[in-house]
Amino acid sequence: xxxxxxxxxxxxxxxxxxxxxxxTLTLTELRDALWAGQVTSVVATEAMLDRIVAVDNxxxxxxxxxxxxxxxxxxxxxxxxxxxxxTPLLGVPVAVKDMFCTRGVATTAGSKxxxxxxxxxxxxxxxxxxxxxxxxxxxxxxxxxxxGSSTETSAYFATHNPWDLERVPGGSSGGSAAAVAGRMAYAxxxxxxxxxxxxxxxxxxxxxxxPTYGRMSRWGVVAYASxxxxxxxxxxxxxDVTAMFQATAGFDPRDSTSLNVPVPNYEAALxxxxxxxxxxxxxxxxxxxxxxxVETAVRAAINQLADLGADIREISLPHSRYALPIYYLIAxxxxxxxLARYDGVRYGPRVAGAxxxxxxxxxxxxxxxxxxxxxxxxxxxxxxxYYDEYYGKALQGRTLIINDFNKAFADVDVIAGPxxxxxAFKLGEKVNDSLALFLADIFTLPLNLSASCGLxxxxxxxxRGLPIGLQLIGNTLQEATILNAAFAYEQATEWxxxxxxxxx
Amino acid sequence: MMALTKDxxxxxxxxxxxxxxxxxxxxxxxxxxxxxxxxxxxxxxxxADLPPTAHAVGHLVAQQNVMRADIVAPSLPMDEVLxxxxxxxxxQFQIQTVLDDS
Numbered sequence: 016x017x018x019x020x021x022x023x024x025x026x027x028x029x030x031x032x033x034x035x036x037x038x039t040l041t042l043t044e045l046r047d048a049l050w051a052g053q054v055t056s057v058v059a060t061e062a063m064l065d066r067i068v069a070v071d072n073x074x075x076x077x078x079x080x081x082x083x084x085x086x087x088x089x090x091x092x093x094x095x096x097x098x099x100x101x102t103p104l105l106g107v108p109v110a111v112k113d114m115f116c117t118r119g120v121a122t123t124a125g126s127k128x129x130x131x132x133x134x135x136x137x138x139x140x141x142x143x144x145x146x147x148x149x150x151x152x153x154x155x156x157x158x159x160x161x162x163g164s165s166t167e168t169s170a171y172f173a174t175h176n177p178w179d180l181e182r183v184p185g186g187s188s189g190g191s192a193a194a195v196a197g198r199m200a201y202a203x204x205x206x207x208x209x210x211x212x213x214x215x216x217x218x219x220x221x222x223x224x225x226p227t228y229g230r231m232s233r234w235g236v237v238a239y240a241s242x243x244x245x246x247x248x249x250x251x252x253x254x255d256v257t258a259m260f261q262a263t264a265g266f267d268p269r270d271s272t273s274l275n276v277p278v279p280n281y282e283a284a285l286x287x288x289x290x291x292x293x294x295x296x297x298x299x300x301x302x303x304x305x306x307x308x309v310e311t312a313v314r315a316a317i318n319q320l321a322d323l324g325a326d327i328r329e330i331s332l333p334h335s336r337y338a339l340p341i342y343y344l345i346a347x348x349x350x351x352x353x354l355a356r357y358d359g360v361r362y363g364p365r366v367a368g369a370x371x372x373x374x375x376x377x378x379x380x381x382x383x384x385x386x387x388x389x390x391x392x393x394x395x396x397x398x399x400x401y402y403d404e405y406y407g408k409a410l411q412g413r414t415l416i417i418n419d420f421n422k423a424f425a426d427v428d429v430i431a432g433p434x435x436x437x438x439a440f441k442l443g444e445k446v447n448d449s450l451a452l453f454l455a456d457i458f459t460l461p462l463n464l465s466a467s468c469g470l471x472x473x474x475x476x477x478x479r480g481l482p483i484g485l486q487l488i489g490n491t492l493q494e495a496t497i498l499n500a501a502f503a504y505e506q507a508t509e510w511x512x513x514x515x516x517x518x519x
Numbered sequence: 520m521m522a523l524t525k526d527x528x529x530x531x532x533x534x535x536x537x538x539x540x541x542x543x544x545x546x547x548x549x550x551x552x553x554x555x556x557x558x559x560x561x562x563x564x565x566x567a568d569l570p571p572t573a574h575a576v577g578h579l580v581a582q583q584n585v586m587r588a589d590i591v592a593p594s595l596p597m598d599e600v601l602x603x604x605x606x607x608x609x610x611q612f613q614i615q616t617v618l619d620d621s
Contacts (some may be wrong), residue, residue, distance in 0.1 A: 131603075132603055133602065133603065135595050135599035135600065135602065135603075136595065228575055242573065242574045242575060268587060269587075271585035272574070334564075336560075337560065337561060337563075337564060340557060340558035340560055340561050341561065343554065343557075343558055344558055344561075351535060355536075358536070359605055360604070360605075360612050360614055361603065361604055361612055362603035362604065363603070363605070364605060365605035365606065367615075370615055371614055371615045371616075371617055372536070373538075374614075374615060375536050376536050376537060376538040377538050379535075379536055379537050379538070380537065380538045380539075382537070384543075384546075387537055387539075387543070387547075388547060388550055388551065390535050390537065391528070391531050391532065391535055391537070391547055391551060392551055392554060394531050394534050394535040395531050395551065395555075398531070398534060405555075405558065407571065408561045408562075408564075408566060409558075409561065410571030410572055410573055411564075411566040411569045411570070411571050411572075412561055412564055412566065413571070413572040413575070414569050414570055414571065414572045415564065415566075415569065417572060417575065450553065450554065450557060464575065465575055466575035
């Protein structure tokens with residue numbers, strides 16, 4: 016080894032990496048440092064755990080922090096790294112929404128009805144994380160059973176937005192979004208049933224991907240609305256999200272809706288070249304109620320895509336305004352049947368009553384107000400005499416929404432628009448008004464009905480300094496296309512580099 | 520427009536096996552009625568002859584039953600299965616008596 020090489024070799028870089036705050040690294044930067052031997056997973060994990068201790072009493076993103084387990088997993092990852100293994104995510108500390116079963120680690124779905132539940136198995140995607148060598152930092156807060164858009168319906172506590180502690184982080188995966196934005200995890204899993212990954216990503220200035228329905232296994236994920244639920248991924252950059260997605264997507268024989276199609280090389284698809292990409296802008300996504308500053312930022316982002324060579328055209332998704340009532344009926348109907356399993360027999364607490372039925376009814380009174388309301392509405396929509404009027408009509412309406420997307424994707428590769436009509440709202444502002452809360456999801460939930468994929472990428476800030484997201488929607492299984500479009504946009508802008516000063 | 524009666528709310532709660540307080544019944548009476556008013560906009564749509572979509576995966580792959588191979592595989596150990604149960608006895612989940620044995 017020559018003198019010059021020695022001076023710029025690993026030992027000098029090791030000093031450099033250690034002298035800086037490791038939590039400021041992106042996932043892919045950390046991975047490079049781990050692979051180069053400049054830092055250990057134990058040191059990176061300790062940095063994250065220290066950061067959680069320092070700021071999470073204000074943000075409240077975690078329901079459970081698994082410190083001991085994390086350090087054990089980090090030490091094991093360091094051994095694998097030392098032995099020369101270079102698998103994706105090896106030694107990278109990540110967080111998982113408390114909707115995913117984690118073997119030996121409490122899983123609550125944000126509900127009192129699952130208090131004390133310790134799953135005997137991992138969700139498929141949690142196993143994938145473990146195989147990849149990722150380190151589990153803990154379980155993040157969620158709206159109860161993912162029912163909400165602000166993380167305020169959690170039975171435990173509300174999560175605060177790292178950009179403004181008086182505001183919500185979005186939801187339902189608000190804990191995961193706040194943890195990643197607050198540099199308390201390098202990436203995280205969420206679930207997206209109507210926008211629960213994309214909307215909090217936009218509120219927190221990070222990237223959030225909701226893949227095609229069936230692309231990631233739902234096995235071991237607490238069910239809300241089974242035909243709409245999909246695992247999603249948060250990261251601070253498009254490359255970070257892609258790395259986590261690449262390592263955990265794929266077929267699972269235990270999920271009958273899992274798609275048995277090959278997983279392409281998403282990382283290789285991030286070329287940054289979007290010349291000729293056909294981008295459709297739906298006129299129905301720029302309507303009254305869309306905040307002016309959000310519109311300005313999103314339109315500027317679309318112009319940026321044009322500057323990068325994309326071919327922008329106006330399109331129509333004519334039934335967009337019906338997506339919310341359709342979604343409302345389908346989601347609550349599915350929730351009412353999915354949540355029938357919580358009867359205090361096999362898991363969770365039991366509230367004793369006079370007889371079996373009385374015990375079940377009293378136990379189920381442990382559900383929170385929003386959850387009970389959705390169970391009631393879904394039960395009504397499915398009940399004799401009302402099925403055709405409500406659930407039946409919603410299923411037919413869903414066909415119209417799918418037809419809208421199919422027509423649009425005959426002419427364009429990507430659909431671009433806002434993620435949410437506003438930036439982050441204040442805690443308590445909409446908590447008792449579920450219709451107002453649902454309006455936060457009007458631009459995100461149509462794609463859940465059609466099963467296609469979408470993401471949010473940072474695209475600006477409003478006058479209060481609150482983040483704004485650009486939504487890119489792709490046809491089914493076209494994740495590579497939207498990830499590359501987001502990557503091209505991200506490389507051309509600096510929004511994603513801004514970080515919140517917590518409590519500052 | 521369309522308001523649910525207290526009895527209707529109680530009936531739904533019974534179907535859903537939810538014990539509600541009187542305050543909750545009053546609250547849900549209003550809230551659920553409001554939502555039903557809102558979703559009534561679906562009646563504006565011409566849905567005649569339109570097939571329903573219960574599961575969007577149907578337009579990705581042919582909808583068919585998914586069967587696993589009929590192979591015996593290990594199950595979770597009994598103690599782990601029962602670990603989360605509020606009450607269990609003789610390797611079974613325990614509930615209150617359903618049938619009177621008199």
